[in-house]
Amino acid sequence: MTNRQVRLAARPTGLPDASTWEYVDAEIPSAGPGEFVVKVEYLSLDPAMRGWLNDVKSYVPPVKLGSVMRAHGVGRITESQHPDYQVGDIVAGSFGASEYGVSDGTDVTRVDESIAPLPTWLGALGFPGVTAYFGLLDVGKLKDGDTVVVSGAAGAVGSLVGQIAKLHGCKVIGIAGGPEKCAWLTEDLGFDVAIDYKNESVYKALKSNAPDGIDVYFDNVGGEILDAALSRLRLGARVVICGAIAGYNATEPQPGPAHYLSLLVNRATMAGFVVFDYLDRYAEAQEQIGKWIKSGELTAREHVVDGGIDAFGDSLNLLFAGANTGKLVLKVS
């Protein structure tokens, strides 16, 4: 029995490829005093992971060359020397891109399968859910009746942002790539409008569908879509900068949002945030989202790749190809 791991072999330029990762058979870790060992069942694949590969100062240190890739996962405890965790407990946490991880319980969440199956605890009941919840309500200062636009709308965070806005009586416009994703947004999730950026002008579609302008724009993509949204803000609008996946693999400097002066004209605010700042309120969001899932008011969808840990690199790149609908998760065991 071994513990297969994904290690960072080389920092990528542009899109990660086979040379980025090294797959290694390590020993299964054992738990020291106050620790437990988790057999990881699902790994979370997140756009933010791309940023962690760059050797730049950011909100978390870069992953070191040769070390196990940083990753959130959910799994079962197989050994414990921690007083609060027993063998068999299901937990979510940052155990690394590895078949087994060891933890002292820091920032670990207990998983309750009666609320939702394991992959959901990496999506709506995990960081993407908390990100959507606080990003929209707290950073975005959502008000009932707002016109809300979200990009990356069929992704892990975007799909929840739109649904939470609908639950607050807002008009919701999602921007996504391709007719299937757009149909999912409007037909299954109840978005009022879906804009297919691959097949129509986002600027024109925003103009016709939000003629009075945008109150909250929740941005996951950056680039031209951010700029189009900026040019259609309403007085007092709030722009939430959650991510910028359109530029994460760029090999040349990316242009900034040329229409940022719309912030001045419209007395608007553009604010960035990082979900880790909300760790102390994690349970609050999780509890509310759990209720919405149980009541059927909120749909949690995961795109599960059943590929085992060796599929880590290829699966991660599905994000940058826009191939996932809902939260992208890798089934490890």
Next chain:
Amino acid sequence: MTNRQVRLAARPTGLPDASTWEYVDAEIPSAGPGEFVVKVEYLSLDPAMRGWLNDVKSYVPPVKLGSVMRAHGVGRITESQHPDYQVGDIVAGSFGASEYGVSDGTDVTRVDESIAPLPTWLGALGFPGVTAYFGLLDVGKLKDGDTVVVSGAAGAVGSLVGQIAKLHGCKVIGIAGGPEKCAWLTEDLGFDVAIDYKNESVYKALKSNAPDGIDVYFDNVGGEILDAALSRLRLGARVVICGAIAGYNATEPQPGPAHYLSLLVNRATMAGFVVFDYLDRYAEAQEQIGKWIKSGELTAREHVVDGGIDAFGDSLNLLFAGANTGKLVLKVS
């Protein structure tokens, strides 16, 4: 006796020139019921005027072709049918780029020469003062001890922003063009540091002079200087977008701030505002600034062009050449 006026003859592409303006001898207006006539002594020349010439939707309607240029001025009442204003009263208001203006008192401020001479009522005691005051304290959420950076620091608003920040116990770094302006900032106004963007790298100078980053960046210029400041933000920074003079006369689309994702990494906020939103609190700022001027804690400086109304167009362009230090004012009569 005539009333010489500046009318908008043609919408400029790029820098306004002689073809932009038409100088016309009109009749001196008379006051209707509830109105008064003002003989304008000084006109305010503001970067924002450039935006009012463009035929685009903004926070105020564009100046119409053929009509008198919108302008703030200060002068003496020569005729009155208004119960609250008497002949001889000195007032400031939006009387137009004209030797005489007529008003019903809306948004008119009384001028008290015992506090400061007339031109100051277009600067520190006028809109630039109110802009600096609320932009820094309210939009910028200034805290004692913050590291504050202001661009256009030797201009009407910037010179006040830096001084108000100093009065709040902040470290203040001003960015201006040329050694004379920079010397004025540090030697006369008490700025801690002045960065001469024409002769040094703003990015490097910010890095060495604000090694822990910027808490408040008050932007009057946009362009590369905004981008440099964004890349040096501190956690929780506030970026105040007051203007973008670097791009006002551009004939091609200007790039946006490429480093806007610093807002995310640093959980920072970029907010635009328009001083007109603070009209109901105008007196509050004016009173406080008046006290600081009287006590000698704040220096109000105007750059007065003694050219008469026919010098309007050439004088306005001094702003875009960066030729003024302090508030640019045109002496009309």
